[in-house]
Amino acid sequence: MTTPTIYTGPSPEGVPCLYADADLLVLVKPSGLLCVPGRGPDKQDCLSARVQRCWPEALIVHRLDQATSGLVLMARHLAAQRALSTAFAERRMHKSYQAVVQGIWLPPDSGSAWQLIDLPIAADWERRPLRIIDPVQGKPSQTRWRVLTTDAVAQTTRVELEPLTGRTHQLRVHLAACGHPILGDALYADAATIARSPRLLLHATALGLAHPSTGQWLHYTCAADF
Numbered sequence: 001m002t003t004p005t006i007y008t009g010p011s012p013e014g015v016p017c018l019y020a021d022a023d024l025l026v027l028v029k030p031s032g033l034l035c036v037p038g039r040g041p042d043k044q045d046c047l048s049a050r051v052q053r054c055w056p057e058a059l060i061v062h063r064l065d066q067a068t069s070g071l072v073l074m075a076r077h078l079a080a081q082r083a084l085s086t087a088f089a090e091r092r093m094h095k096s097y098q099a100v101v102q103g104i105w106l107p108p109d110s111g112s113a114w115q116l117i118d119l120p121i122a123a124d125w126e127r128r129p130l131r132i133i134d135p136v137q138g139k140p141s142q143t144r145w146r147v148l149t150t151d152a153v154a155q156t157t158r159v160e161l162e163p164l165t166g167r168t169h170q171l172r173v174h175l176a177a178c179g180h181p182i183l184g185d186a187l188y189a190d191a192a193t194i195a196r197s198p199r200l201l202l203h204a205t206a207l208g209l210a211h212p213s214t215g216q217w218l219h220y221t222c223a224a225d226f
Contacts, residue, residue, distance in 0.1 A: 012050040018071075018220055023080040023213050025058060026220050027051065029072045031199045035063040047072065062088050065169065067186070070097070070204025071222050075212075083212035088166065094208035097161040097171060098224045100201040101180040102193045104150050105157040117143040117174045121167045130187060131169045133177045141167045143174045156183065160205075171202060201226050 007026075011017040014033070019026040027047065029035065034046035051058045051074055058074045059081040075081035087093050107115045120138025124130040132138075142164040149158045157180065163170050172188045175181055181189035184197030203224035210217055 010054060012054050015047060015050050017054075018222065020055075021076075023076050023211065024084065025051065025055065025074045025076065026207070027072045027074060028222050029064055029069055031067055031069040034066050035072065036060055048074070061085055064204060065172070065200075065202075067184075067200035068097075068202045068204065069199075070224075071207045071220055072204070073207065073209070080212045084209070087209060087212075091164070092210065094206070094219075095163060095204065096206040097163075098148070098158060098203050098205050099161060099171065099175065099182045100156050100158050100197075100226065101175055101182050102189070102196070103155055103157065103180050104152065105159065105178070105180045106147060106150070113146045114144050115146065117145060117178060119174060119177055121170060121173055123168075129168070131167065131173045133173065139165075139167060141165045141170055141174070143171060172200075197226075199226075 007017045007020045009020065014030055016028040017025060018028065029047050034043060036048050037044050037046050048060050055076065057076055059078065061073045061075050061081055061084045064070060064072055073084060075084055119133045119141060120135055121131050121141040122134035122138040124132040144162040144164060145159050147157055148160055161171050169187065172182060172185055176185070176188035181193050183193060183201045184199050186194055205224060206219070206221045208217065208219045
């Protein structure tokens, strides 16, 4: 496993670049910024638009929710985009997140650090783009989680999360379904939990992948700022 040299050149506005080479970019998306343009003139400012002002050829490989912060990959050319997209689709990427959730959440088996959430997720067609747990129509969805710290005074738990599948809103839906919604989650938390943070406390902290040209395993990290 190799951690590449940190990039020190110019970065897009408000989007730190951790690494850049001829094939890929590793960026840190702030919470509140779209990954790609949305509908309407007020939704044109986004990660891809800012990055393309520095690297016009840059291509989206994967996305984070607008409210989620953290590591995002972009490709520098079509072949790299295809290779990285295939790696995501075939689950050959390692991704981990941190979140702060409502309540003290301890695993039922204290002898095992990692736990598994295995709950199928489906579109909530009445309230799109929301998702729901649906044992009949839902697609298989799995998330590994473990406790990092608890705060008895605040009644919160910081958890590390590893999505084994890549469903829309997967982490947010799974944690809410377990009774521990993420602080600041305007889509899946109750009003009191939303009010506890001005932003969603979910951050993509680590990303591991095989380099699309060399095959060398690379590992990038970015600590959460909450």
